[in-house]
Amino acid sequence: MTRLAEKIDISELAAPGVRELTPYQPGKPIDELKREYGLDDVIKLASNENPLGASPDVLRTISDSLSELSRYPDGNGFVLKQALCKRFDLEPSQITLGNGSNDVLELIARAFVTPDNEVIFSQHAFAVYPLVTRAIGAKAVMTPASAWGHDLDAMREAITDRTRLIFIANPNNPTGTWLSKPALHDFLKQIPPHVLVVLDEAYFEYAADPMMGVADYPDGLQWLAAFPNLIVTRTFSKAYGLAGLRVGYAVSHPEVGDYLNRVRQPFNVNHLALAAAATALTDTAHLQRSIALNAAGLKQYYAAFDRLGLDYIPSAGNFVTVKVGAAAEINEQLLRRGIIVRPVANYDLPEHVRISVGSEKENQRCIEALEAIRQTP
16 A cells, blocks of 8 residues: 555546645534543534424424335435425426535536636635535636625626626525625626526525514525526525435526436435425424524624624524634634534634524523633633
């Protein structure tokens, strides 16, 4: 093995775009922090997970589905697609299922982008956008943010003949900013037909609910008939509490969906995920409890940050990004107190951390820890 390694430069074998990448860094797992610091009591507020978890109906569905684990899942996801069609008035040909919405984002890039193309996304936008772009070898075009969010004028001006995709997160992760219905609709009307717009609505269920008080928040599905170059992606990982099962989907023009399904791996969504997601769609009571808890949690954070004199970015998601100053040091002190948040220096936000909304008790523990750290000389 040693002799072989001496003769081969592995980096020369890797695709050029892959050589430039660094792996996506997820939030630190609870068990890992317990091992590292010898802690027994740890809370995780780093990955925007639903503190209520999956609904009891979903857990029963999973239990009932365990006997079928020896069989491959339905590769076409018939039952889940039918549930989505009923819920959102869609046709099955418009839907592409994925192993989380990240999977669908990668499918879109693989199906429509070549190394000769350019892909546009915003500063402070989701890290997966540049990752999938560079992995394919396409040119990544990052436009400057405006007030922590997408500058649609800058994105439109960045379009060239080589542009193939524009990624827009609404609301955006990690900043929580959102685009209004009039602004986004006007933007879509100005996009040339050779450019596909991917509207990433991972936090749609939170942002769209009146409890959140998000003004003029749009529903991208309503524009699909008018804009065949629009693709909307959503997930069951956030408001529905199914992050561990990894299931998301894209909704698009049927012809776009056809090409996405040509590059989709067979059985990319597992049997339990398909069954759980179909049930989750019907459990509106659990969804409403999740949204209500989130809205209350954001108010809890905002009030505390105002009291502590901490600047934060108002959010339409289930998290808030707050400026704490020496973010790496603050993060380390929080970890030692058994609290996992998300530093966002890799998003050009070196003085901020992103904090997920947990239970009221978890939120309060994080707030008290931040207050104690700020009072420490």
